[in-house]
Amino acid sequence: MNVLGVHLLLELKECNPKLLDDLDYIRSAMLRAAHDVGVHVIGESFHRFSPQGVTGILSIAESHISIHTWPEYGYAAADVFTCGSALKPAKAAQILIELLESKSPDIKEVRRGMLPLVAAR
Amino acid sequence: MNVLGVHLLLELKECNPKLLDDLDYIRSAMLRAAHDVGVHVIGESFHRFSPQGVTGILSIAESHISIHTWPEYGYAAADVFTCGSALKPAKAAQILIELLESKSPDIKEVRRGMLPLVAAR
Numbered sequence: 001m002n003v004l005g006v007h008l009l010l011e012l013k014e015c016n017p018k019l020l021d022d023l024d025y026i027r028s029a030m031l032r033a034a035h036d037v038g039v040h041v042i043g044e045s046f047h048r049f050s051p052q053g054v055t056g057i058l059s060i061a062e063s064h065i066s067i068h069t070w071p072e073y074g075y076a077a078a079d080v081f082t083c084g085s086a087l088k089p090a091k092a093a094q095i096l097i098e099l100l101e102s103k104s105p106d107i108k109e110v111r112r113g114m115l116p117l118v119a120a121r
Numbered sequence: 122m123n124v125l126g127v128h129l130l131l132e133l134k135e136c137n138p139k140l141l142d143d144l145d146y147i148r149s150a151m152l153r154a155a156h157d158v159g160v161h162v163i164g165e166s167f168h169r170f171s172p173q174g175v176t177g178i179l180s181i182a183e184s185h186i187s188i189h190t191w192p193e194y195g196y197a198a199a200d201v202f203t204c205g206s207a208l209k210p211a212k213a214a215q216i217l218i219e220l221l222e223s224k225s226p227d228i229k230e231v232r233r234g235m236l237p238l239v240a241a242r
Contacts, residue, residue, distance in 0.1 A: 004198070005189070043166030045163070045178065047182075057164070059166040059178050061168075061170070064176070064189075066185055068126070068204070073236050077126060077233040079202075110229065114132075115196055
């Protein structure tokens with residue numbers, strides 16, 4: 001591995017709007033994704049907005065997983081940022097896509113921390 | 122504005138390593154950036170790792186600000202994700218660059234939530 005981390009930016013379109021407005025559901029989906037890829041949750045922050053929308057952030061020992069939802073557009077912006085080559089962020093992304101029932105997901109991968117010293121390892 | 126949010130991914134290289142390992146300093150830098158651009162903090166999670174490194178996440182009403190640091194490389198991966206056209210995420214990014222004393226910062230901008238309904242507004 002020649003980078004410190006992999007950051008997946010998920011554009012989750014055409015989700016189930018009802019699920020996007022359900023804080024408990026969003027939280028359990030994120031914890032499920034974290035658990036299934038073996039990352040370690042070290043903190044969390046969840047909030048439901050009025051009249052709609054949820055923000056959820058899991059701080060993980062390996063970086064973070066976040067979701068911000070816009071039920072009115074059936075859209076969620078999710079991030080899965082992990083460091084460590086043993087992890088599979090794409091698997092966590094897939095779990096979120098399935099659990100939020102996104103019919104039109106898009107994933108952009110950004111490599112974080114491409115540093116000479118890391119690359120030389 | 123024809124997108125829901127702007128997400129700045131900051132590659133902060135050649136930072137002051139001492140500052141990157143100081144949880145209180147990282148937290149105050151992030152709160153300063155949030156305050157100076159007028160976003161509203163609704164939650165936070167901070168953690169210092171052993172032997173080194175800090176993770177900090179501010180959940181804001183307008184999305185999130187996060188930092189993960191690797192003092193051993195003088196590097197931090199920071200994110201400033203804001204929704205709402207009145208905000209200036211680039212200003213928050215600049216504050217973080219200055220406060221972490223990054224001599225080689227790189228900023229990538231990603232537009233989040235480019236949706237037909239939003240674009241038609």
